Each structure stands twice: as structure tokens, then as C-alpha cells.
Amino acid sequence: MATVTLKGNEIHTIGSLPAKGSPAPDFTLTKSDLSSASLGDYAGKKVVLNIFPSVDTGTCAQSVRQFNQEAAELENTAVLCISKDLPFAQARFCGAEGIDKVEMLSDFRDGSFGEAYGLTFADGPLQPLHSRCVVVIDESGRVVYSEQVAETVEEPNYKAALEALVDA
Incomplete structure (x- = not known):
């Protein structure tokens, strides 16, 4: 349990x-078109997980x-922005903001991503949303x-x- x-x-x-050096846990999240995405879909790429409570x-x-502007400029890199927001809300935000270099993914279906990464709020007013985190994964996972x-x-x-990310 972490305290924030x-x-x-x-x-x-x-x-x-x-932990740094450990294999990144696999996940299945929902894209804006309601299809699924897993960590395996990004095999061979560097991956930035930008995780937050709500867009x-x-x-x-x-x-x-910020990640749309900065990290998305890097080669062989996928920037995944993850929350429990409905995919429709994520798509609406990206459309209104002109966000097109990151991929929005939702953990709304079962919360298994938050559980696998240990970052779901256990108490407080934002329970059971995700805490704000960034995880960077190299090409080997x-x-x-x-x-x-x-x-x-x-x-x-x-x-x-x-x-x-650059050093990975």
C-alpha cells in the first residue's frame, strides 16, 4: 500500500x-472505439503509461x-493515457483539445489495470479511481x-x- x-x-x-527492472504487468484496456488494447500490442516499442484519476x-x-506535445515526438514510442473515464469522455476531450499523438485507454470495465499496477485508490474521495502515476517501459517490456x-x-x-525514456 502506498500513501499519497x-x-x-x-x-x-x-x-x-x-519495481524498476521488473516485467511490466500485462493489461487489457478499452480504446475509444470500444475495442481492447493490451501491453502485447505495443511489443518492441517503448511505452509511457500516463495514469490519472480523470481527464x-x-x-x-x-x-x-504535455505528453501529447513532448513524449509523442520520440521515435518507437507509444504514449498511453489511462484512466477509468468512459472511452466516450476520453474521445470528447481529445477531439476538443486536438490531442492526436497519444492513445487514450480506459480501465472502466473491471479495474484490473489499476489492480495489476497497485495504483487504485483504496480510500478517500477518489476511491476507486487511479492515483496519478507515470510508468515507462522499455522495448523488452x-x-x-x-x-x-x-x-x-x-x-x-x-x-x-x-x-x-531516452535512456531506455
């Missing part, structure tokens, strides 16, 4: 993020914009970087994630 805060109030997640909040929306943002309303460390 939401506007200074302590909340917990159900587990801990996968309908300012900080979450900014993380999608190993975790090379992970960050669980300590204060939920703050943005992730984009620079550190991008540097890990």
Missing part, C-alpha cells in the same frame, strides 16, 4: 507500482496535453521508471520520465 495526499489529506492505494480535472488534462505523484493535484515529473 489529495490537497494535503492522506489517502492510500491498494499496492505499490511495479475532466485540470491537472489530468494538462498531463495529457521491463519497467525503467515509475513515479507515483505524492500530491494528487500536482503534475508528474515529465523531465525525469522523458529522460528515462
Whole structure:
């Protein structure tokens, strides 16, 4: 169980993020067209998992914009933005914002992604949404970087994630 805060109030997640060097847990998430996507679909690519509670909040929306602008410029890299938002809401946001270099994926069906990565809120007002995290996976499927943002309303460390991506 990890401890983070939401506007200074302590909340917990159900587990801990996968350790650096460990194999990234597989997942099945839902695309905006309601088809499924799994980690295996991105085999041979570097993968950035930008995980957040809801695209309908300012900080979450900014993380999608930032990764759309920065990480999506890198070669052989997939940037996956993951929340429990319905795929329709994710698609609406991307259309309104002109977001076209990242892929939005939803864990709305069963929450298994949040469970596998240990990042689902276990308590607090955002339970059972995802905590704000970034996980970078190399071409061989190993975790090379992970960050669980300590204060939920703050943005992730984009620079550190991008540097890990370049070094992977």
C-alpha cells in the first residue's frame, strides 16, 4: 500500500507500482472505439503509461496535453493515457483539445489495470479511481521508471520520465 495526499489529506492505494527492472504487468484496456488494447500490442516499442484519476480535472488534462506535445515526438514510442473515464469522455476531450499523438485507454470495465499496477485508490474521495502515476517501459517490456505523484493535484515529473525514456 502506498500513501499519497489529495490537497494535503492522506489517502492510500491498494499496492505499490511495479519495481524498476521488473516485467511490466500485462493489461487489457478499452480504446475509444470500444475495442481492447493490451501491453502485447505495443511489443518492441517503448511505452509511457500516463495514469490519472480523470481527464475532466485540470491537472489530468494538462498531463495529457504535455505528453501529447513532448513524449509523442520520440521515435518507437507509444504514449498511453489511462484512466477509468468512459472511452466516450476520453474521445470528447481529445477531439476538443486536438490531442492526436497519444492513445487514450480506459480501465472502466473491471479495474484490473489499476489492480495489476497497485495504483487504485483504496480510500478517500477518489476511491476507486487511479492515483496519478507515470510508468515507462522499455522495448523488452521491463519497467525503467515509475513515479507515483505524492500530491494528487500536482503534475508528474515529465523531465525525469522523458529522460528515462531516452535512456531506455
